[in-house]
Amino acid sequence: FSLDKTDCGILSSILAILVTFILAKGKIFGTGNKEDVSASSKSRNIVEVIEECDKKAVVIYASQTGTAEDYATKFGREFQSRFQLSTLVADSDDYDLDNLNEIPEDVLVFFFISSYGEGELPDSATEFNEYLDTIDEGDLQNLNYTIFGLGNSTYEFYNGAAKKVDKDLIKAGATKFVPYGDGDDGAGTLDEDFLAWKEKTFETLKNTLSLKEVEAKYQPAVSVVESAELFSSSDDVFLGEHHRAYLVEDHAKLNLGPFDHSFPYLAPVTKSKELFISQTRHCIHAEFDLSGSNLKYSTGDHLAILPPNSNEEVDNFLKAFGLLEKRNQVVVIKPLDTTSSHSFPSPTTFDSIARYYLEITGAVSRQFLGSISEFAPSQQVKDLATKLSKDKDLFHKEITSKKFNISDALLYLSQDAPWTTVPNSFIVDSVPNLQPRFYSISSSSISEKTTIHVTAVVEAETAPTADKKYVTGVTTNLLHSLEVNQNAKNDQLYATYDLDGPRGKFSATKLPVFVRRSNFKLPTNPALPIILVGPGTGVAPLRGFVRERVAMAKMGTKIGKVILFFGSRRSDEDYLYKEEWVEYAKILGENFEIVTAFSRETSEKVYVQHKMLEKSKELVELIDQKAFIYVCGDASNMARSVQGALATVLSKEKGITEDAAAETLRKYKSINRYQEDVW
Ligand code: FAD
CATH class of the missing domain: 3.40.50.360 (Flavodoxin domain)
Incomplete structure (x- = not known):
């Protein structure tokens, strides 16, 4: 992140020209x-x-x-x-x-x-x-x-x-x-x-095309200039706020929206709880209160959470670039070209950039290592970084398989020496922006009009390296940390967070969120049966669907049959919302059935698709009554296995070929009678 005098001189001249040009056109940066x-x-x-x-x-x-x-x-x-x-x-x-x-x-x-x-x-x-x-x-x-x-x-x-x-x-x-x-x-x-x-x-x-190639050299798209006038305590310095309205505390706008990635709603998390019974695995249920805002959702939508990075990873990142001492230094970031933009607020500090605005964890890419190698702290490190970036297998062996993120990789290559010669602008230009994570909403907008529930499994594992560092998911560990803090527990955390947020604005447990509309929707006619398949956290939106039918039944609406296939490892460890299903059955009576598959309770692993085959007759009866089918959860294997099981069910009970059954399912998908919410 350091600039030498020549860089600064060039940048100031470019900036002076730019500022004049921009002001002349009446444009405002900031x-x-x-x-x-x-x-x-x-x-x-x-x-x-x-x-x-x-x-x-x-x-x-x-x-x-x-x-x-x-x-x-x-x-x-x-x-x-x-x-x-x-x-x-x-x-x-x-x-x-x-x-x-x-x-x-x-x-x-x-x-x-x-x-x-x-x-x-x-x-x-x-x-x-x-x-x-x-x-x-x-x-x-x-x-x-x-x-x-x-x-x-x-x-x-x-x-x-x-x-x-x-x-x-x-x-x-x-x-x-x-x-x-x-x-x-x-x-x-x-x-x-x-x-x-x-x-x-x-x-x-x-x-x-006979294009002439020169050796690729980094060309900054932004200028990042350290300010001597501004301090982290200055009112107009962004310390993690996603939008100016949060800086100026424009309360009307803050509650009104519209809310999106660059202007999230700061929602209070009114309740959170652990859903697993395990020392090592965690799944968090969290409830976000929308009542003070204009933010709306409908059952089946997704909640986006904009997380901060963990304290450990922020420190590691600042250490890798030699910025620990300068973490509160204010910088002003401006695009150097009117057609480019950078997507987070300025002025801000190095700490806020690492904590709130950049994706500093996740596997480091070969491309990134290749481009940062020109700024390595020594020739030896530069040679090593260049060699790794050009050799796919070696890169995998030395970097990817060790689950290194950017700072892990840089510090490993330089043997802990900071990469102080990397220009500030390179970091802003080349490290991706921190992205929101999406969660299938597990509440119903009919039963919980102003509250959104999410159900998130905590992602953490130990790296296969001597230091056995935790490799953690950003948002799920944030939710874990929040749950432990909110319920005054002393569980072990894999990562810690600044839960108070910029200027204490996240205190009393608030998080920046927005809602993304989805097409994963119940049939408009509540009397139609629904077949729900959601192992693990895939059950999240399906819980929302069941809660919706329960709320409608309570209002006297005629409800169609609900059959839910749920799967997890063990009934006494990770059976999500185990007690709730009993309560729903009391209200829905014969119209609710839950079929479970616990893969680690039997000698042969049993999954939801196996249970569907056992229920083939009943499933086809429901399909004949125009049932809608919903599948949610793991995109890699489960969704495909479930579709295969449904084809087998149709083929067996209807006496048609598997191909014809698969074609029927494709047709159902095209008319939204078969919907997937998979990730
Ligand atoms: P991330 O920070 O995104 O990390 C992802 C993974 O990479 C983690 O396993 C992490 O441990 C690993 N990782 C981190 N660093 C490295 C490294 N250097 N090398 C290798 N691996 C690394 N999830 C739910 O739990 N419940 C839901 O209801 C749900 N609904 C979803 C709905 C949609 C539409 C989508 C798209 C996704 C949904 N997800 C859901 C997944 C969710 O969005 C997140 O991807 C998930 O929770 C992980 O987020 P994270 O921020 O904790 O992990």
């Missing part, structure tokens, strides 16, 4: 909020921006959780640096993309498209998708493009969104200058898939 920056500095006409800023390449991304944005940004920066071609990185949500054919023919267009749900484009690309549906043959014959798709092969419609965009563009006559690439998060190879595709793409561009 909130650091992506929306503010993009709204003020960009036209929505992408062709206009390309021409005005003389861009030679465009990287357009459609991102649901921030991953496609991260890859697109990394790619855009490296492309610009290696080929010296000015590159625009653009969120599909920020532009009207209905004039792609007017992009100058010599401008290369790269799409980074994430798939979501049933192979759909992210919400942010809805307008782009609608436009694609209207284009005809020949409409895009000037467009030169390629696509990298980010998906998960455990889902049925693997990379469905990227494939759809590719198909539409080909149909419209666009030219693909290098082959399409698939990145697979399901197989855990997204990073390697991206690197392989990127290298092939660069090779092809060099060979076919």
Whole structure:
């Protein structure tokens, strides 16, 4: 994070020019909020921006959780640096993309498209998708493009969104200058898939388009300047607040919303409890109170939680960059190019950047190590980092298999010496932004109108390294820490957090949240039967469904049968909401049945899909009565096994082939009679 005098001199000159330019256009920096920056500095006409800023390449991304944005940004920066071609990185949500054919023919267009749900484009690309549906043959014959798709092969419609965009563009006559690439998060190879595709793409561009390559050198997209005037106690310094309204305590706005990623609602967690009976495994039930706000949800939606990083990881990160002593230093962050933006508030401090704004944990990538190696603290460390970044197998052996995050890897390579020569801007540019985590809401908006429940299993394991460090999930350990604190317990924690938050604003147990709408919805007719399959925390939204039917039964509404398949390891360890189901059965009577599968109580492992086969006759009777089917939980194996079991059930009871049964299930999916909420 340090800048030498020359860097500072260059940066101040650039800044002076920039500030003059920006002021001249009446633009205001300062909130650091992506929306503010993009709204003020960009036209929505992408062709206009390309021409005005003389861009030679465009990287357009459609991102649901921030991953496609991260890859697109990394790619855009490296492309610009290696080929010296000015590159625009653009969120599909920020532009009207209905004039792609007017992009100058010599401008290369790269799409980074994430798939979501049933192979759909992210919400942010809805307008782009609608436009694609209207284009005809020949409409895009000037467009030169390629696509990298980010998906998960455990889902049925693997990379469905990227494939759809590719198909539409080909149909419209666009030219693909290098082959399409698939990145697979399901197989855990997204990073390697991206690197392989990127290298092939660069090779092809060099060979076919004769692009000249220079050695990639880091070029900052932002300036990060240490302030001598501002202090962490200054009123307009962001210490972890996600939005200016929290700084100025604009109470009307704070309760009114609309709430999203850059403006979350600070919701009180009124109740939390441990759901497992175990010394080593934990699952937290937490209740968020919305009553003071305008925030609404409907049963089946997702709650997004914006977590801070743990104290241990913040310290480790600051140590790796030699910033422990300077953690409260205020920095001012500004984009160096009017077409780029950075997505968190400024001015802020190094501590707040590490704690609230950057994704400092998670596996470090080979690409990251490669790009940071130029700033290694010594030639020896630089050589080692470069070697590892170029050797996939060695990188896996030395870094990934040890479950190192960024700071673990840097300190391991430098034998604990801090990387003080890394520019401040590199950290802000290259470490991804901290993303919200999503939870399927486990309450019902009919029975709990102003309270949202979530059910989260705590992610923690020990690293296979000599120090046996805990490798922890950010949000679930935050919830664990909050639960232990709220209930005054003294359980062992795998990570600790500043639960009071910036300026004590999270005290009395509040967390920043927002709601994401989902399509996982009960049938509008409550008299229809429902088949629910949710092992582990997959039961979360299904609990919401059952609570909804209980509330309706209490109001005298006629309710259809509910059959719930739940599975876990043991009935006395992780049987979620065990006591509640008994209470629901008392109200719903014969209309409620829970079928359990405890995999570690029998010699042969029994899972929910096995129990479904045993209940085949009853399931088909319900399907004949127009039952809706809901499956929630693990996307990698469970959802597919359950679909297979349902096909077997239909085939057996109806006397049809498994293929015909599978086709019937596909049809149910297309009309929303078979819905999945899997992750
Ligand atoms: P993260 O910080 O995201 O870490 C993810 C994993 O990586 C953890 O296991 C962590 O231990 C591991 N890790 C950390 N560092 C490293 C490293 N250096 N190397 C290797 N591994 C590392 N979950 C629920 O429990 N309940 C729900 O109801 C639920 N609903 C969901 C609904 C949707 C639509 C989606 C998309 C997900 C849902 N999830 C749910 C999953 C949830 O969003 C989180 O992914 C999960 O809780 C882990 O979040 P975390 O912040 O604790 O872990």
